[in-house]
Structure formats: C-alpha cells, structure tokens
Amino acid sequence: MSIQTIVIVGAGQAGASAILELRAQQFSGEIILIGDEPHLPYERPPLSKDAILQPEQTKLEILSEQKLAELNVKVIRNNAVVKLQPESHQLVLQSGDVIHYDKLLLATGGSARRLPMLDALGQHVYTLRNLEDSQKLIPVLQAEKRILIVGGGVIGLELASSARAKGCQVTVLEQGAMVMGRCSPLNLSQFLLQQHQRAGIEIQLNTKLVQAELRDQEVILTLENGQQLTGDAVIYGIGIVPNADLAREAGLDVDFAIQVNQYCQTSDPDIYAAGDVATQLVEDGQYRRIETWENANKQAGIFARHIMGNPLAQQTPAWFWTDQLDMNFQFAGDMTATEWHIRGEMDIEQGKNASFVMFGTRNGILVAGITVNQAKEMRHLKKMIAKAQPFDAETLLNLAIDLRKVA
Numbered sequence: 001m002s003i004q005t006i007v008i009v010g011a012g013q014a015g016a017s018a019i020l021e022l023r024a025q026q027f028s029g030e031i032i033l034i035g036d037e038p039h040l041p042y043e044r045p046p047l048s049k050d051a052i053l054q055p056e057q058t059k060l061e062i063l064s065e066q067k068l069a070e071l072n073v074k075v076i077r078n079n080a081v082v083k084l085q086p087e088s089h090q091l092v093l094q095s096g097d098v099i100h101y102d103k104l105l106l107a108t109g110g111s112a113r114r115l116p117m118l119d120a121l122g123q124h125v126y127t128l129r130n131l132e133d134s135q136k137l138i139p140v141l142q143a144e145k146r147i148l149i150v151g152g153g154v155i156g157l158e159l160a161s162s163a164r165a166k167g168c169q170v171t172v173l174e175q176g177a178m179v180m181g182r183c184s185p186l187n188l189s190q191f192l193l194q195q196h197q198r199a200g201i202e203i204q205l206n207t208k209l210v211q212a213e214l215r216d217q218e219v220i221l222t223l224e225n226g227q228q229l230t231g232d233a234v235i236y237g238i239g240i241v242p243n244a245d246l247a248r249e250a251g252l253d254v255d256f257a258i259q260v261n262q263y264c265q266t267s268d269p270d271i272y273a274a275g276d277v278a279t280q281l282v283e284d285g286q287y288r289r290i291e292t293w294e295n296a297n298k299q300a301g302i303f304a305r306h307i308m309g310n311p312l313a314q315q316t317p318a319w320f321w322t323d324q325l326d327m328n329f330q331f332a333g334d335m336t337a338t339e340w341h342i343r344g345e346m347d348i349e350q351g352k353n354a355s356f357v358m359f360g361t362r363n364g365i366l367v368a369g370i371t372v373n374q375a376k377e378m379r380h381l382k383k384m385i386a387k388a389q390p391f392d393a394e395t396l397l398n399l400a401i402d403l404r405k406v407a
Helices: 011-025 063-070 131-138 154-165 185-198 247-250 291-306 346-355 375-386
Strands: 004-011 030-035 073-076 081-083 090-093 099-100 105-108 111-112 146-150 168-172 202-204 208-216 218-223 228-231 234-238 240-242 258-260 272-273 278-281 319-326 327-333 341-344 355-362 365-372
Touching: 004 011, 004 063, 011 030, 011 105, 063 073, 063 272, 081 247, 090 272, 105 154, 111 228, 146 218, 146 228, 154 168, 154 185, 154 341, 168 228, 168 240, 185 319, 185 327, 185 365, 202 319, 218 234, 258 272, 272 291, 291 319, 327 375, 365 375
Parallel strands: 004 030, 004 105, 030 073, 105 272, 146 168, 146 234, 168 202, 258 278
Antiparallel strands: 081 090, 090 099, 111 240, 208 218, 218 228, 319 327, 327 365, 341 355, 355 365
C-alpha cells in the first residue's frame, strides 16, 4: 500500500521528533499533527525548573510555525481526537471533523496520576504536566511561602529545588523509604536526600497522607502518624497515567499503556505508539514503559524508520537526566545493578561542587553509569555499557586515567 498520509496524534516530544525523523527518512507525503493543547510542540523537562525560575529567558518551543511550514506539516491545535476508527482509518476530532490516515502514530503522553483527597480541596493544589501547570506555579512559589510537595520522585525533587531557589519553605512527603526510589540506587538516593536537607528542604520518608483540609486559605495535611503540616500550597507528583483511552476504546491491545512491538507497532499494523503512552516488547519477552525525553525521541525514530523500510538505528543504553540544587545528574543503563562503584569522592560537604562518577555492575559487567556534575563523561559510560565492558576497578576508578581512552 502506498503511504500518502501519516497522522500524528500528540504534539509533544515524541510527536515533534517523529516529524523530523519522517522527513529525515525522506517521507514526502502528507503529515498531519493533531494536538489537544493550543501550543506548538514544546520541551517539557524545563517546566519544573527554568520555566519557573527564569520564564522570560527559557526557550521551550521545539518546532516553530515557520519550521513546521518548511517541513510541510499541517497542524491542528486545540482539537482533541475523540474517536479512533481503525477499520476505516479515520479519526474523529472534538470539532466533529474527520481525518483520514494511512499510518497513524499515537503519541498522546500521560496525565498526572490524581490524588482525589487533594483535588477535593479545590484550591491551592497543583500538579505539573503541561505549560499551563508550570505557569500557574510561578506566582505561587514566592519567598517565604510554605510549600508542601507530595512525592519524592524526580519531579517532586526538581520542584523542591526550584521552590527553595525562590526562597520558599519546602517540605517533601514521600511514601517510600527513599527519594527517587524508582530510578536511583540507594547510595545516590541518600546523597540526594542529604543535599536537599543541606539546602534547607525538609524531607519526610515513609509517610502516608490520611487527610487534607483547607482552613482560612491554609492547607492542612494530616499524616498517618498524626502529625499535621500547614502550607500555603501543595503540589503533588506521584507518577502519570498513560493517555491510552483512545486506543483502548478502539480495541487495540492495552494494559496500563498501549502495547507495541519492537517497531512501535500496536496490535493494528497501521497504528503505532511512542513515548509515555507506549509500553514496548523487549528482549526478555516482557513489556516495558520508559518515561524519558530520550525514549520519546528513540521510539519516534523507530516508527519513522520502520514505516520507510529503513534499518533501525543502533540501540543505545537508556538515558535520562535531572537538574537539582544547581547540580546535574545523568543516568544510563540499568539502575537495578547489583553493585555500585564510585570514581571520585561522593562528599556531601562539597554541595553543588560535588563531582563524581558511579559504575553499576552485575556479575562483573558494566550495566549502568551515573555522572554527577560530570556530563562530559556520560558519552564514555554509554559506550562501555553498550558493549557490556567488564568492570576493571584498578583502571576505571583511577582518576588519572581518561575514561575516553578506555571506553
């Protein structure tokens, strides 16, 4: 079948990257981008950081109107898809318009997982998932304001860092035993915890929220141990829910997210999915969903290359980053590594000047790497992880040896 029209639903990172990849792979047909927001595609990682701290200087746009015109992309904004009809290869929009596709990419992302107890307060409660959410936080995060953050994952800690930089009094509540518990080894989690505490941020672990109420415009949170916390606002970030309803209602294979194969194809071969909404079949026969900026780009590339019949790019270790307290943390590979080895000094007293590399191993083989304020070393770590390099402590932990020469 000749492919004349490719429709991309979702104007986020995966959707924008798919456009660039399709044109790079020499697709010359019609591309239609459909988004439910009024904006053109924009970067989301800065929403918890620079978009709050220096909104006027922060560039978020991925593809400008001019660039989209140059790429010959038809853009439909602020008009959600309400129905997917695979049999007729059609999409029904909120406006009632019907769009035909030959191939379809679902890049609908995810929505903030809700906490009804907090939502019921009706005011002074915030989540962060899009540009409007970030803009709402700017007037809230003001000096001396008491900010309660529920969730000690990446977003929670980035928001805590931003709020503290704005002079807020910040308390983070985490139900688990460690911060960033889903994506960080224990020793780095403890380092992060100490850094935030050192910056004046209170973090309570193993805490469960049992009640929330408003009293005279103050938020009162009651914990399972009976403790009550008072704040001017509460922000919560406890994960996301993939926006998979469109696919589910259309009869595609969906568990928590849209199931896709190694080519990002769904159970309908003419429909693909990428980014936070997709869970991909991996080598061990299991499905895995990865919520990172890099994964959105990677899956967009897989989609475009497969549609065009071109070889897939060589796969690289999973990678993501976070910026907190004027420090850069980068992660690559499998964070469930059984042993961790530190190159340099993990010294809490150095504050934002701390700088070190961590090697994660399993059965003597490098499977993961972390850099703290050493971004230039991440390229070398990725190379070593990709080729399953044996871990040689004498070489890799020696600061006098350039990692570039042993990668």
